[in-house]
Amino acid sequence: MQNLYLIVDIAGQRAALPASYVESVVEIDDVAPVPCAPPHIFGLFALRSRVLTVVDTLAALGAGRRVAEKEMQAVIVTVDSHLYGLLVDNVDDVVAIDGVPTPPRALLAQGWTHCAAGVLDHEGEPLLLIDVHALVAGPAAIAA
Amino acid sequence: MMDDLLGDFIAETRDTLEALAGEIVAWEAAPDDRARLDSIFRFVHTVKGSCGFLDLPRLERLSHAAEDVLADVRADRRRPDARLVNAVLAVIDRIAELTDAIESGQPLTDTDDHVLIAALSEQAAPEPEAVPAQPPVQAPVQADVTLEDDELAAAVAAALDIEPEPFVLLNPVEPAPAPVPAPAPAPKPAAVAAPAAAAPQAAAQRSVSRTIRLPVDLLDRMMAGVSDMVLARNELARRLRDTGAESPTEVAFERLSLCIAEMRDAITRTRMARVEHLFTALPRMVRDISAELGKQVLLEIDGGDVELDREMIEMIRDPLTHIVRNAIDHGIEPPEQRILAGKSMAGRLHVAARQVGNQILIEVIDDGRGIDGDKLAKKAISAGLISQDRGATMGWDAKLALIFEPGLSTANKVTAISGRGVGMDVVRANVERIGGTVELESKVGQGLHLTLRVPLTLTIIPALTISCGGQQFAIPRSAIEEIVRIGGDAVRMGSLGGAPVVFIRGTRLPVVSLRDVIGLGGEGPEQTTLVVLKLSAGNRYAMAVEAVHDHEELVVKPAAPVVMASGIYGGTTLPDNSRPMLLLDVAGIAEKAGVQREQSAAEVVETVEEEVHGDAVPVLLFRDLDGVGRAIPLGLVERIEDCYAGAISTTAGKVRLNIDGRLIPLVSCGVRITDEKVRVLRMHDGNQELAYAIDAVIDIVNTEIVLQRNVVPGPIAGVMLVEDRPVEFLDAFWLFAQGNGGEHAREVRPYCLLSDGDPWTRQVLAPLVESAGYEVVYPGSEKADGADVVIVSESAPFEPREGAVLKLRTIADDPRAAPDSLWRYDREGLTAELRRHWNKRSAA
Numbered sequence: 006m007q008n009l010y011l012i013v014d015i016a017g018q019r020a021a022l023p024a025s026y027v028e029s030v031v032e033i034d035d036v037a038p039v040p041c042a043p044p045h046i047f048g049l050f051a052l053r054s055r056v057l058t059v060v061d062t063l064a065a066l067g068a069g070r071r072v073a074e075k076e077m078q079a080v081i082v083t084v085d086s087h088l089y090g091l092l093v094d095n096v097d098d099v100v101a102i103d104g105v106p107t108p109p110r111a112l113l114a115q116g117w118t119h120c121a122a123g124v125l126d127h128e129g130e131p132l133l134l135i136d137v138h139a140l141v142a143g144p145a146a147i148a149a
Numbered sequence: 150m151m152d153d154l155l156g157d158f159i160a161e162t163r164d165t166l167e168a169l170a171g172e173i174v175a176w177e178a179a180p181d182d183r184a185r186l187d188s189i190f191r192f193v194h195t196v197k198g199s200c201g202f203l204d205l206p207r208l209e210r211l212s213h214a215a216e217d218v219l220a221d222v223r224a225d226r227r228r229p230d231a232r233l234v235n236a237v238l239a240v241i242d243r244i245a246e247l248t249d250a251i252e253s254g255q256p257l258t259d260t261d262d263h264v265l266i267a268a269l270s271e272q273a274a275p276e277p278e279a280v281p282a283q284p285p286v287q288a289p290v291q292a293d294v295t296l297e298d299d300e301l302a303a304a305v306a307a308a309l310d311i312e313p314e315p316f317v318l319l320n321p322v323e324p325a326p327a328p329v330p331a332p333a334p335a336p337k338p339a340a341v342a343a344p345a346a347a348a349p350q351a352a353a354q355r356s357v358s359r360t361i362r363l364p365v366d367l368l369d370r371m372m373a374g375v376s377d378m379v380l381a382r383n384e385l386a387r388r389l390r391d392t393g394a395e396s397p398t399e400v401a402f403e404r405l406s407l408c409i410a411e412m413r414d415a416i417t418r419t420r421m422a423r424v425e426h427l428f429t430a431l432p433r434m435v436r437d438i439s440a441e442l443g444k445q446v447l448l449e450i451d452g453g454d455v456e457l458d459r460e461m462i463e464m465i466r467d468p469l470t471h472i473v474r475n476a477i478d479h480g481i482e483p484p485e486q487r488i489l490a491g492k493s494m495a496g497r498l499h500v501a502a503r504q505v506g507n508q509i510l511i512e513v514i515d516d517g518r519g520i521d522g523d524k525l526a527k528k529a530i531s532a533g534l535i536s537q538d539r540g541a542t543m544g545w546d547a548k549l550a551l552i553f554e555p556g557l558s559t560a561n562k563v564t565a566i567s568g569r570g571v572g573m574d575v576v577r578a579n580v581e582r583i584g585g586t587v588e589l590e591s592k593v594g595q596g597l598h599l600t601l602r603v604p605l606t607l608t609i610i611p612a613l614t615i616s617c618g619g620q621q622f623a624i625p626r627s628a629i630e631e632i633v634r635i636g637g638d639a640v641r642m643g644s645l646g647g648a649p650v651v652f653i654r655g656t657r658l659p660v661v662s663l664r665d666v667i668g669l670g671g672e673g674p675e676q677t678t679l680v681v682l683k684l685s686a687g688n689r690y691a692m693a694v695e696a697v698h699d700h701e702e703l704v705v706k707p708a709a710p711v712v713m714a715s716g717i718y719g720g721t722t723l724p725d726n727s728r729p730m731l732l733l734d735v736a737g738i739a740e741k742a743g744v745q746r747e748q749s750a751a752e753v754v755e756t757v758e759e760e761v762h763g764d765a766v767p768v769l770l771f772r773d774l775d776g777v778g779r780a781i782p783l784g785l786v787e788r789i790e791d792c793y794a795g796a797i798s799t800t801a802g803k804v805r806l807n808i809d810g811r812l813i814p815l816v817s818c819g820v821r822i823t824d825e826k827v828r829v830l831r832m833h834d835g836n837q838e839l840a841y842a843i844d845a846v847i848d849i850v851n852t853e854i855v856l857q858r859n860v861v862p863g864p865i866a867g868v869m870l871v872e873d874r875p876v877e878f879l880d881a882f883w884l885f886a887q888g889n890g891g892e893h894a895r896e897v898r899p900y901c902l903l904s905d906g907d908p909w910t911r912q913v914l915a916p917l918v919e920s921a922g923y924e925v926v927y928p929g930s931e932k933a934d935g936a937d938v939v940i941v942s943e944s945a946p947f948e949p950r951e952g953a954v955l956k957l958r959t960i961a962d963d964p965r966a967a968p969d970s971l972w973r974y975d976r977e978g979l980t981a982e983l984r985r986h987w988n989k990r991s992a993a
Contacts, residue, residue, distance in 0.1 A: 037729045038620065040667035041715040049712075049721055049729035053377055056721040056729045058709040087709040143711060 010102055010125065012132065013080060014095035016068040018117075021102070021125050021132040022091075026082040030096050033059065033079050045143040047071060050079075050090055057081060057088035058141075065140050067116025084141050091140065102127050106134045116144060154429065155251065158199050160360050161463075162248045165192050166241075180229035189237070190219040196244060198470060201434065207262060208247050214266040215240040236268040365460065368420050375413045376704070376723075382409050417702070424502040424511070425453035426462055427469055431500060434470070438477045445484050445494055446477055451501035451683075452627045454611055457509055461603050464583045465511065468576040472513050472599055473500065475573070480517030480597055490594065491772075491847045492516065504625060504705065505719055505734060508585075509603045516596040520589070522548030529554065549589045553577045612705075612722070612732065614698040615680065618669030621730050623703055623722050628735040630681040630689060632697055640679070645787070646809065646838065651679060651691050659690045661742040663733075666717065682735045690744045692735075705732055717741055743809075766854060770847040770871060771830070774820035780871060781841075781879045783849060787831045792840075794822050806840045816884050817842040818864065834885050841884060854878065858916055882920075898924040899987060902936035914940070914957075917976065921983040938986050942973070953986050955979070 009024035036048035036059050045064035050057050059079060061071040071077075071092055079090035106123025113121060113133075122136040176185040193215045200209035215237055221227040243265055250256065382405065389402060428450050439446040481487075481496030488494055499514040526540040526548045534554055535543070555574035577587045585603040612623040613632075633640050633653060641652040642660075649660040662676060676693035683689055703722040708731070712718060719734040767783035796807040797815055806815040806829065814837075815829070822842060829840040856867025856878055864887070866880035901923035903910045915925045918940070926936060940955045956970040957979075971978045 035728055037731070039712055039715070039718075039731060040618070040620070040669055041717055042712050043714070046711060049708075049731070051723055051729050056706055056708075056723055058712060085710070087707075089709065141709075141711065 008102060009099055010127075010132070010134070011080065011099050012097035012127070013093040014097070015062045015091075015093050015135075016066055017094070019097075019130060019132050021127070021134050022080060022082070022137065023134070024099055026084065026137045028081040028083055028088075030078060030080050031090070032076045033090060034076050036073065043143050044070065047073075047092060052081065052088070052090075055088055057090045059090040059092060060141055060143075062092050062140065065116070065143050066120055067114065067144050082137055082141075084137055089141050091137075100127060102132075109133070119144065153426070154203060157426075158203055159248055159252045161199075162196060162244070164362075165195070166245050166248075176234070180231075180234055183223075186219065186222060186229070189241075190216065190223060193219060193241070193244075195467070198467070201437065203430075204433075205247075205251070208244060211240050211244055211247070211262060211266065214269050215244075218269045233269070236265070239265050239268065368416075371416050372420060375409075375416045378409055379413060382406060420458055421456040422459045422462055423453060424455045424457050424462065424509075427466055427511075428453050428500065428502075430470075431473060434473065435477065435498065438474060439481075442478060443483060444477060444481050444496060446481055447495045447497050449497065449499045449501075451499070452503045454627055455502045455504055455509060455625075456611075457502075457603070461509070461583060464579060465585075465601065465603060468579045468587075468601065469500075469511065469513070471573075471576050472601075473498070476513060476515040476517065476597065476599075480515045480519070482518050486518075493848065503627060505736070511601040511603070513599045513601075514596065519591040519593045519596050520549055520552060521593045522551070522591070525549070525551040546589075549591055552589065553587075611700065612703045613680070613700055614724070614730070615663075615678075615694040616696045616698065617663045617676070617694050618667065620669070621698070622663075623701075623724075623730050623732045624680065624682070624692075624735065625719065625732065626700065628682050630683050633679050633681065633691075635677050635679060635693075645833075646811075649693075653679075653681065653691070659744050660693055661690055661738060661744060662693045663738070664693075664695075666738055666742050682739075684736055684739055684744075688739075688744075690739055690742075692738065703730075703732070765851040767849055767851050768854065768871065769830070769849055770876060772844040772847055773818045774822070774842060774844050775818050776844070777818070777877060778847065778874060779818075779843075779865075779877045779879055781830065781832075781881065782854065785832050785834075785881050787833045789828065789830055789846060791826050791828050794825055794827050797822065797827070808840070811838075813838040813840055814887075815840045815842060816864075816887055832881065832884070834881070837885060839885055841879070856916075858912060898922060899937040900924050900926050901983070902926050902928065902939045904928055904939060904941040914973070917979060918983065921980050922987055923983060938983060953982075955982055 010021035011024055011027050011030075013020055013022060031052060033050045033052075036050050038048045039046050045061050047059040047061040047064075050059050063069045063071045078093050078096055080093055080096065082089050082091060102125050104126070106125050109121060109124045117133065120136050120140045122134045122139075125132045125134050172185045172188045176182060176189060179185070193212045197209055197212035197216055200206070200212060218227070218233065218237060222229050222233070227233065243262070385402065386406075389398065394402065431450060432448055435446055435448045476498055477496075481498070482490070482492075484494045487496065497514075497516045499512070501510075501512045501514075503510050503512075522545050526535070526543065529535045529551050530537055530540045534551070552573050553576075555572060580587050580601055580603070583603060585601060588600040588602070590598040590600075611626040613626055613629060614621055614623055616622070635642060635651075639654045643650050643652055643657075645657070649662070650657050651660050652658075658681065660679065664676060674695045676695050678694050678697050679691040680694060680697070681689055681691050701724060703724060705720040705722050707713070708718055708721045712721075716737040717734055718737070719732040722730050722732050724730050768780050769783045769786055770778060770780045773779045790808070792806060792808060798805055798807065798812075800812075804815045804817075805812040808831075813831075816839060827842050828845065829842050832839045832841060850871060852871055854869065856869050858867035859865055859880075864880055864883055866878045866883070868875055868877050870876070899922070901918050903914060903918070903925055906927050918925050923938065938953045938955060940957060942957050942959070957973040958970045959973055961972045961974070971982065
């Protein structure tokens with residue numbers, strides 16, 4: 006079984022996002038902050054006539070906080086008819102990968118455990134498959 | 150606005166007629182078809198409903214008559230024979246004609262309306278005669294008869310008794326096609342061509358209603374397209390700024406901008422309309438229904454400028470109408486009952502619309518008798534809808550929800566207003582069909598709070614932009630009452646119990662610092678502006694912001710769930726500068742800031758419009774825990790709150806209430822508090838706080854406090870009649886002493902001897918003396934001899950004795966009075982004297 010995945014770099018880790026969620030990749034600059042929102046919400050960004058919620062993937066994974074930069078790369082995904090922009094270090098390519106994700110055998114840091122849906126093997130490299138719902142919901146969801 | 154409504158009604162009626170055309174024909178062929186019958190019934194029902202408040206009595210009579218008959222058929226009380234079908238069709242045709250006539254402004258003869266109505270009745274002789282009505286395209290001929298006819302009502306009544314006349318052809322000029330072969334009249338409203346051509350008309354043409362139907366998707370596409378256009382224009386504006394455009398380019402760009410702005414407005418109008426459209430009909434409707442039922446209702450409407458999809462508005466119209474009718478019919482009690490229940494004579498009905506997140510909330514709140522869930526449950530059990538067990542174990546909310554079960558009407562009699570089989574089940578079905586929900590909250594005897602939640606596809610809200618902490622936010626204009634500057638006239642900042650408050654024209658409001666709520670740090674420009682915001686149920690508070698900017702119409706979209714979870718935002722907006730701006734949720738911010746959601750007694754005083762006569766003061770009447778009606782001057786009460794009984798503790802022998810993170814003394818009449826929640830009056834004497842536990846607030850009245858005072862100090866200062874009921878007044882002095890006392894050694898008070906024991910002295914003078922800090926004694930008491938001050942009336946014989954003497958005279962300006970006497974009613978003078986002696990004594 007072949008599924009399409011977008012390969013990205015997040016927090017220094019190679020990861021895969023299910024292509025079915027991904028709409029596009031954009032460079033974003035002017036982000037409006039959202040006070041009182043959970044820490045993994047970086048802010049809001051306007052893309053054409055739509056507002057999307059920018060997710061600080063570092064914070065969502067419990068790996069720190071993203072520092073705002075002039076231009077950042079974001080992968081635009083749709084979850085439950087809401088648009089989100091996931092901040093990534095780098096975007097690689099869309100690839101087709103066979104097989105189902107296997108449970109990660111290594112001990113993952115807590116944040117990754119929450120957001121990883123498994124491990125995919127691609128060209129000899131293990132890729133962590135990201136659970137987009139969990140990533141967007143953020144670390145607070147664990148406590149809930 | 151009326152024209153709008155009429156136009157809507159006409160368009161709607163025509164639309165439905167068109168849609169109904171097929172149904173009518175089919176029904177005629179198969180009168181037993183329930184579904185068809187139901188459609189036709191709903192049509193006349195809707196028409197009847199609209200007529201009521203559009204002031205179209207003729208149409209109302211006709212549709213009401215038809216509705217009655219159709220209801221009978223639905224209930225199997227009558228068979229839909231050909232004659233009945235004819236009669237109904239005739240009425241429907243007449244409705245169509247009248248609709249045309251209304252629009253074209255041509256009057257239409259009504260002399261045979263009653264004939265049509267009579268034909269509906271059972272006693273009418275079998276009548277297969279020619280079609281009385283014309284296909285709706287025909288314009289009327291007679292132009293000289295007026296529409297109104299009050300005798301028609303009498304005629305209808307009479308018509309049922311008399312032999313109905315044969316049908317009269319409306320249009321005598323009608324050539325051959327009209328006398329259609331009886332008894333298959335079947336005027337097909339859709340088959341319009343032939344008759345239209347046939348009849349030569351003297352009167353005006355039917356004016357074509359200029360509406361068209363459009364698929365909603367098309368409008369959505371336009372909407373999205375225009376938004377994109379605006380963003381593209383902004384992008385262009387930036388580039389032009391950056392590269393420095395030449396003048397002609399700029400001029401051209403300005404023109405383009407203008408065009409785009411206008412287009413955006415127009416396209417917005419295609420989808421959105423203000424909720425006002427729903428609400429304008431309410432005052433008339435409420436007035437009429439309450440008059441008809443002999444009830445008094447005070448209607449309050451809020452949030453008419455919330456904008457909503459037109460589609461949604463139409464879908465909610467019927468449910469809302471039904472709900473309001475229910476509230477007046479079944480909810481609000483007759484005036485006498487209300488007075489007996491201790492309520493105000495006029496019932497209060499509050500209809501409000503507001504946007505919260507991605508929903509529009511329409512609330513209908515009444516203070517009537519509420520829904521009795523237990524009674525409902527019993528009815529449901531006896532109707533076999535739920536089992537006995539279920540009825541015993543279901544919670545209150547579940548019981549209230551039983552009202553949505555079809556066939557379960559709690560009304561003892563189904564009235565003409567609301568009982569037509571269009572029950573709450575239909576209301577809920579209609580609302581749910583558009584993806585909304587209906588929620589109920591009710592306390593028996595106190596009223597019903599009903600919330601319609603309708604999802605938004607797109608909303609445009611008039612909003613105010615403010616800035617705080619270097620960021621801009623939007624506040625829905627419907628939530629804003631006023632904006633004031635700190636330091637302006639009639640605006641005075643203050644503090645109460647450590648929390649900031651503001652006095653605006655004398656009324657106290659809690660102040661919420663937006664910067665603090667959103668946690669943007671303590672630094673920054675001063676928050677110099679206060680925005681006074683409205684919450685539900687008349688509560689208000691003031692939000693301090695740094696600056697206020699523009700009024701804008703903003704497109705609001707729901708924010709992602711994780712953003713909404715913070716509780717303070719209502720959605721996101723994209724103002725023209727293309728940076729997203731958050732819309733604040735006024736209620737959410739209030740909650741986060743800890744502004745209490747309760748009836749603030751002080752604010753209620755603002756809305757009481759009675760004049761204050763003389764020494765009349767507002768007094769709060771309440772039912773105490775032991776069921777006795779008591780009162781306290783409103784000025785002493787800071788607020789009324791519900792607290793958890795668990796927050797009450799007894800420490801060091803004193804009962805205290807944990808509130809706002811502090812312990813304040815709690816005083817009560819002594820009855821044990823067994824409920825989980827207890828209502829308290831919070832009082833403040835300028836220095837200390839106190840809570841007094843009560844059962845419920847009854848009312849607030851303006852009255853002069855003239856008490857028959859208790860002689861013995863205690864929690865009750867005295868009794869007086871308030872609105873013909875004896876009411877005990879709390880003695881605030883005693884309460885505060887009780888609540889906070891024990892920590893100071895009770896000072897021994899000086900004595901004042903009142904040498905006369907007459908009623909005036911006891912009832913009028915004594916309290917004054919006591920309030921000056923003295924203990925009052927009378928001659929004969931053992932303390933009389935050692936009194937510090939003696940007060941005599943100057944005419945009385947007197948022996949000089951120890952202590953100061955104050956002489957009182959009865960006449961204010963009496964030239965013969967002793968120079969050192971005081972007029973008995975010279976309050977200032979008396980108090981000053983008493984104080985003087987007190988101070989002298991203390992100093993000694």
